Amino acid sequence: MHNILILGGSGLVGTAIINELNKYDKFQVYSTYFQNPVPLNQDRSFKLNIEDPDNISILLNTLKPHSIVSCLRGDFNKQLILHIKVAEYLMENGGTLYFFSTTNVFDNDLSKTHYEDDLPNSHSDYGQYKIACEKRMTEILHDNVCILRLPQVWGKSSPRMNELLNSLHNNKDIVVYPKLFHNTNTDVMIAKQLCYIINNNLKGIFHLVPEDIINYKDFYYELITGLGFKNAKIKNNFDEEGYFALLSKRNNEFPRQLRFTNKSVINYLIN
Structure with missing residues (x-):
């Protein structure tokens, strides 16, 4: 053992x-x-x-x-x-x-x-x-x-997801960074x-990252709309910009089922 x-x-x-x-x-x-x-x-x-x-x-x-x-x-x-x-x-x-x-x-x-x-x-x-x-x-x-x-890191019942849902249900501002890329x-x-x-x-x-990066605002927008919220209060913050993101040279060491994209993260969270 x-x-x-x-x-x-x-x-x-x-x-x-x-x-x-x-x-x-x-x-x-x-x-x-x-x-x-x-x-x-x-x-x-x-x-x-x-x-x-x-x-x-x-x-x-x-x-x-x-x-x-x-x-x-x-x-x-x-x-x-x-x-x-x-x-x-x-x-x-x-x-x-x-x-x-x-x-x-x-x-x-x-x-x-x-x-x-x-x-x-x-x-x-x-x-x-x-x-x-x-x-x-x-x-x-x-x-x-x-x-x-x-x-x-996200999860279906993660603190990050719970905080987002709480803000959406209570019509609070969702702060996003249109000039920042992440994964x-x-x-x-x-x-x-x-x-x-x-x-x-x-x-x-x-x-341990996706095979791509995504714009911070785009990720949140796709996630929020995928969750069924069409009129969320999105607040842009332009102070942060650049690439707060990792990529990997070792993704090919994982089998196909363990390689993914940011879009697949969104799909997992909304389904």
């Missing part, structure tokens, strides 16, 4: 990953939560307090995971300390870390889309934290860390892509 520990299993992506991994008999899936146990995995769900540095060490030595997936949120400095402990455990005991990162590692350069081999360049605290994690994890684990950078993914697709990466022992950096 292959033990997999999901750090941050109660979040949107973590929950989808647990649901997907549970389809495989060869995986024993454990997860952590901060406030609410993971419904799909309650008997193998453990409270994790990143304020207590010993908490993660006890958990690792008890569960003895072969693979660890990190979808954690929280204080950046404390997360970094925790991730270093995780990496050192895997270095000493063997295993792979699958670390979810973000488009924000490139948020200081919106002049172009960015690929896996581009040098990260961030001005935000969030982006700089993720860069620091990527660097330290790679220094400790070398080829035994897989970095998975995400675009804007998207869904919780369900991310989980399927991760399972494929684990099952095929793929390594390195992956941008």
Whole structure:
């Protein structure tokens, strides 16, 4: 049995990953939560307090995971300390870390889309934290860390979708950026892509993104109209412009059913 520990299993992506991994008999899936146990995995769900540095060490030595997936949120400095402990455990005991990162590692350069081999360049605290994690994890684990950078993540019941629907139902302004290009993914697709990466022992950096980019306003307009709202209050913000977007040189490593477009994200969300 292959033990997999999901750090941050109660979040949107973590929950989808647990649901997907549970389809495989060869995986024993454990997860952590901060406030609410993971419904799909309650008997193998453990409270994790990143304020207590010993908490993660006890958990690792008890569960003895072969693979660890990190979808954690929280204080950046404390997360970094925790991730270093995780990496050192895997270095000493063997295993792979699958670390979810973000488009924000490139948020200081919106002049172009960015690929896996581009040098990260961030001005935000969030982006700089993720860069620091990527660097330290790679220094400790070398080829035994897989970095998975995400675009804007949606789900049918995600906080982002719920916020949009709430604004639409209450006739609130929907702020969009007509000069900005970005791309998207869904919780369900991310989980399927991760399972494929684990099952095929793929390594390195992956941008888990569509095969295209889309104008920010166009994406929201198509999604909103697809949801049946014809008179939404769209408010343009022209302050942000450029390419807050990732593309991938590794899409061809996935089978056809795990390759997609922004339009297919919209179709999934409205159906």
